[in-house]
Amino acid sequence: MPLQILALHVKECNTAEYETLSDSEPELSNLPPDSPDLSPATEEKIEETSDLLKYSDQIMSCGYTGPINDQNKGNIKRAIAMHATARRTLMLQQLREGLQLYHLVDIMEKNKEVCRSLFVFEGGNDQVDSQYIVSHLDPKMSESGTLKHSKEMQILNNFQNFLMELEEG
Template sequence: MVAGIEKRLFEGDAKKGKTPKYSLNDLDNELFKALALHITTKRIPMLQQLRVGLERYDLIKVMQKKPQECHDLFVIGYDDKVDSHYILSHLAPEMSPIGSIKQVKESKIMEFFQDFLLELEDTQPEDAAAGENLSVPKIMQWMTGQAHTHLLVSEREKFNIVFKFDHCCLQHMPNHTVCYPIVSACTNTITFPVVHMVDYESFKTLMQTAVTYGASFDRV
């Protein structure tokens, strides 16, 4: 292989020293011709076939109307992974009147939830396989049914996760000692049992149990 390259690019006696057959300008011209030939014979037909496929499903029209959204589908680097900021920026808590004792407790739970997500991000290995460990995307999937961000801007603008707070679980079930957060994935709603989440550790324990064994606590 090396001998072939040498023969292709150099001439003369090896003992006296060989000289290049081509100048830098010649190489530039040859390279340009090779690239032009490759684009003409390989890339353009591939792009034409891609366009035909897109037109078959009217995706060309969609791309023309929503170029930014479609850009992420074709350009390497788009990351649809959910992080804590994405979840926290779409929360819609139903809070009690400002200044009330209930509102103070609800605010604490909001803080616990934020700390919980941040702790998961800090402790989650980057190369961990999906589904093996508790993670922020898994929390998202438990609450909403999907573990990725919304592609369309219109979907992101409409997306909310509703937080409700149950202050009366002991009145409903006087003899129980513990209950867990309940989610309704179809409405993106989660209800927290306030009485059982008096500090971060109790909040964390109940959340971990609810997410890990979430099928038992889902509400359709």
Template sequence: MASNRSFTGEEDVIRHAAAQIDTTKIFNVCVSRDNIVERGLKLWKRQKTGSPVNPLKITFLGEPGVDTGALRKEFLSTMVAGIEKRVFEGDAKKGKMPKYSLNDLDNELFKVAGEIFAVSIAQGGPAPRFMQEWCYEYLVSGNIKRDGVHDTEISPLIKMIEDASDLSNYTNEILDCGYTGPVNVDHKESILRALALHITTKRIPMLQQLREGLEIYDLIKVMQRKPHECHDLFVIGYDDKVDAHYILSHLAPEMSPSGSIKQVKESKIMEFFQDFLLELEDTQPEDGAAGETLSVPKIMQWMTGQAHRHLLVSEREKFKIVIKFEHCCLQHMPNHTVCYPIVSACTNTITFPVVHMVDYESFKTLLQTAVTYGASFDRV
């Protein structure tokens, strides 16, 4: 139990959560890749075979892939990112807070979100590192703080009131937020407090339901006992998105003998891959709102099932992406004109068809096509 164990950092929290997994059953979720977030939320709630306390096993409809971990990581990566957009709102740089949605509350989507967050942390997925500070403070203590509250609509009003010497121009907006006292500079502090409470208090039921979902693996108890050690798993500020260096530093290419013609071609492929990742990184939107645009994290997810850096240092140290090179595809299929890179995400392996990647443009075109249209786990 959480009360009988010491926690010195984030890794201890993750290992504790993983140790609470009940392996007597399997939590099976079979979901279509189409509309994966909405379908995933709906199917998660059924919990007919097993529950989130058990090991999660993912099957994608119509695909023969067997989940040895990559499918689970892909599902959790997609769900955590999707939940951020679906039931949270706010500025990507200043953090998110739960949407004020009574419909989502009635459907217990915030509880489901909490369960998925806990499972993701315990079972190899990403951490939900996008919340505002006040949300985390409420989850662990039940207290509401004015600091760190940012609302895309009301926060600009708060800033204008802080700087204003005359509040008469803001009377209607202030009253609409529930303030009932005098509107003048002498009561500015009370007004600012009322505006902050208007943002936060109406979202308390959503946070309470989220906290209920985080009870899995005793995670909320650990958060309450060790708020500092758990802080960076939830609050905006720590960027665990994969960059080009993270992928490149974990590549393990199976090269031909040094000096051979094959080895020269393979070296060029490796350079093409590096240039491709760097080009993607340099053209990614700074706010991270890439949408469906190809990105470095999406390349990582295509190859391995996950789009985030490994949460545990030990996992990062042993993580490798094996690079293989296919030189003989024309001998196997003499009449074909094109081959695409093939991934086995379950073994973190990618195979490049060397014959068809004679220059950077051909490499880029084939890899983009493979990633865009080859997401399914047809080859394991």
């Protein structure tokens, strides 16, 4: 799960969330309202569907308990957005706790602008995918030809395969 959180965070983190993550006194419950907005695909799916009941399991898992019909599409969208906010807040808290284990939050607080590019994808045509992440790794490997080196290579290959599986869905 932590790698999934990191992959999601790197792909979707915006400036406001980075400020929350690197803030010395974070108010994780006060994320900006536009932060976890519904994706256009989700919004479109809700608006265009003629039978919301076929999505009832997903809707109810987001905490919506009212009638599932066309008259309540607005309430359903709000419930999904609130669910996304809660998930995003939890992910940011967990990521912050993990970074704090290595005192990286302290570094981020002191060097906000330098560290921003590590968490906020700004501009360019690069897509954050498994290839992008692996190409930016710089592991310190053991001497080539040793058993330890072959195990390290196997771990690196497994990590790349894992990222590719996440990408595929």
